[in-house]
Amino acid sequence: MRRGSRNIVDRVDWSVNEGERWVILGPNGAGKTSLIQLAGARLFPTVGTATILGEKVGKANAAELHPLIGLASSALDARIPGSEHLHDVVRTGAYGVTAHWREQYDEEDDQRARGLLATMGVGELADRTFASISSGEKKRVGIARALMPDPEILLLDEPASGLDLGGREELMGSLRTLSSDPAAPSMILVTHHVEEIPAGFTHVLLMKDGSVLDSGEIDDVLTSENLSECFGIKLGVEKTGDRYTARATLN
Ligand SMILES: Nc1ncnc2c1ncn2[C@@H]1O[C@H](COP(=O)(O)OP(=O)(O)OP(=O)(O)O)[C@@H](O)[C@H]1O
Numbered sequence: 220m221r222r223g224s225r226n227i228v229d230r231v232d233w234s235v236n237e238g239e240r241w242v243i244l245g246p247n248g249a250g251k252t253s254l255i256q257l258a259g260a261r262l263f264p265t266v267g268t269a270t271i272l273g274e275k276v277g278k279a280n281a282a283e284l285h286p287l288i289g290l291a292s293s294a295l296d297a298r299i300p301g302s303e304h305l306h307d308v309v310r311t312g313a314y315g316v317t318a319h320w321r322e323q324y325d326e327e328d329d330q331r332a333r334g335l336l337a338t339m340g341v342g343e344l345a346d347r348t349f350a351s352i353s354s355g356e357k358k359r360v361g362i363a364r365a366l367m368p369d370p371e372i373l374l375l376d377e378p379a380s381g382l383d384l385g386g387r388e389e390l391m392g393s394l395r396t397l398s399s400d401p402a403a404p405s406m407i408l409v410t411h412h413v414e415e416i417p418a419g420f421t422h423v424l425l426m427k428d429g430s431v432l433d434s435g436e437i438d439d440v441l442t443s444e445n446l447s448e449c450f451g452i453k454l455g456v457e458k459t460g461d462r463y464t465a466r467a468t469l470n
């Protein structure tokens with residue numbers, strides 16, 4: 220992907236197979252959001268090709284692909300009118316629109332929206348407005364919304380940013396539960412922090428300066444050496460159970 224004189228996503232050769240759950244990890248400006256937008260057919264390659272669910276991505280088929288690819292990001296949240304009730308915020312996800320207008324919903328859509336809000340732990344907020352809920356609650360509603368069309372692929376751009384420790388850990392639990400459901404979509408999650416990788420995620424793509432530093436199975440790629448190179452500071456990574464932590468090392 221070229222913007223101005225820069226390649227913001229450069230020479231990326233990456234395949235995600237059904238059932239895999241990937242984390243895209245890297246520092247600010249690495250190109251993570253650009254790449255996940257490409258994976259969601261929201262942006263297109265300047266050179267090269269992206270094939271999603273068997274379709275070569277281009278402007279012509281983007282609208283058909285969108286309902287198959289759920290996307291949750293704060294950029295999307297920012298487009299939701301504050302006066303919208305959460306129930307509608309989630310229901311409109313079925314159509315990929317951000318505000319209720321004249322779409323028709325049936326009883327099944329209503330139940331699905333309420334069920335997804337409950338699954339994400341915010342079921343009791345269904346009648347509140349989007350402006351009235353906290354940033355952590357918005358993250359959960361955004362994921363419920365992304366799941367509304369029953370997508371084949373779920374893309375989450377920094378789902379845990381801005382959450383407090385309890386909120387983050389609750390979200391990690393929800394994503395773990397979701398990923399252990401055999402009917403769950405394939406998932407790709409963007410983050411800056413190894414602590415925000417939910418248990419059950421299988422692969423990592425490390426990005427730096429628009430390129431892939433390394434990618435593959437999580438335990439092979441998430442090494443202290445790789446992470447130090449990625450973030451440009453000497454880091455040690457530790458695994459406890461199915462979760463990771465990283466911190467600067469002194470030598
Ligand atoms: N439309 C654009 N025009 C010019 N530069 C762009 C454009 N979109 C993104 N960039 C640049 O491309 C680089 C990658 O941006 P991107 O948003 O993909 O990074 P990121 O890894 O998601 O960063 P962060 O962790 O801060 O969210 C950044 O340097 C950004 O300024």
Ligand SMILES: [Mg+2]
Binds near residue numbers: 252
């Ligand atoms: Mg980003």
